[in-house]
Amino acid sequence: MIKKVTICGIDTSTLPKLTHDEATKLLQQIKQGDDFARNKFVLCNMRLVLSIVQRYSNKTNNIDDLFQVGCLGLLKAVDNFNTDYNLRFSTYAVPMIIGEIRRFLREGNSLHVSRSVRDMAFLALQTRERLEYDSDKQATMDDIAKELGQPVEVVKNALDAISEPVSLFEPVFCDDSDSMLVMDQIDDKKNTDERWLENISLCQAIKTLGEREKQILHKRYYEGKTQMEISAEVGISQAQVSRLEKNAMTQMREMMTTV
Structure with a gap:
């Protein structure tokens, strides 16, 4: 990860960080209409935008444009976030930032x-x-x-x-204490806050899986490999791959129905 990046005239290494308590307090102030708190919270979360923009930097010649688009997603997340969700802000914001960036890249590509x-x-x-x-x-x-x-x-x-490969379990953001996987989905009117929460439940369910199950799901749905190909790579039978995959899916479904 790049430690110091100057983007849109901003030296990102100088951006402040918030503790959990500080972030919670600012979010409460934002909810009450405090513009100063909103501006400070946005500034402190620009590192989050940068971490996502770096994943797409090879798809455009203007990284500044990509950063600005990502910041639009951040602003939308700040304005729509509900503290009653009892979620980390980054968990809610990342899909919105990614959505803005992908929309920008799609619309900017004449061959999309x-x-x-x-x-x-x-x-x-x-x-x-x-x-x-x-x-x-x-x-x-x-x-x-x-x-x-x-x-x-x-x-x-x-x-x-x-x-490019479509991932149901693609890692999209990591910070000092947490990582997040987001399930790609059809961009339609069903993408309400309720749908975001369903996807967040999926992320939490994936975290409960063992490393072997995560590995198989990653190869199956991110790399697009068949069970036979995974069998050869991992060194177990196709039947074992099938069983592990099915057990993992069952475990996630059960987890998502109980959260």
Whole structure:
């Protein structure tokens, strides 16, 4: 991680940090309409924006633009955060910052994938996960297309159009005491605060898994590998990979229904 970065004229190494108590106090003041507290809180959280921007720095020639867009996401998070959620602010803010950055990158790319194709790809990925969980075997393209009621070529072309791996368990932010995984999702009207909280519950559920289960889920849904490929890499049978994956998914579902 870069320790000193000058971006948008700001030396980020000089940005102040907040303790948990200080952050809580400022959030309470912001809720009461204190603009000074809001400005201070935003300034102290610009490191959070920087940590996310660095992940996308190879996708644009203007890192300053990316930082400013990320700060817009930070401002939205500050203005919409509800202290009654009983969550870390960073847990709530990261998805909003990422959303603004990804929207900016999509709109700035003349060759970007259309909304309908992107949504079809996400639906196909979600359908594959559900079919494989239910049947305990690898879903084929025909299986996915049949379940979606779409021609195989439509589904295949949608998946091929995704320019980078889609992660359900991608690490997006780490600080001194915590790390966070965010489940990618279709960008639609269902992305309410309730949906964000559901995804946060998923993040917490993932943290309860053992290292082997996390490794398998990462390879399966981030790297897009088959159970047979994972079996060869990890050194266990395909049946064991399938069982571990299914157990991990079951454990997460149970955890999410109890939180």
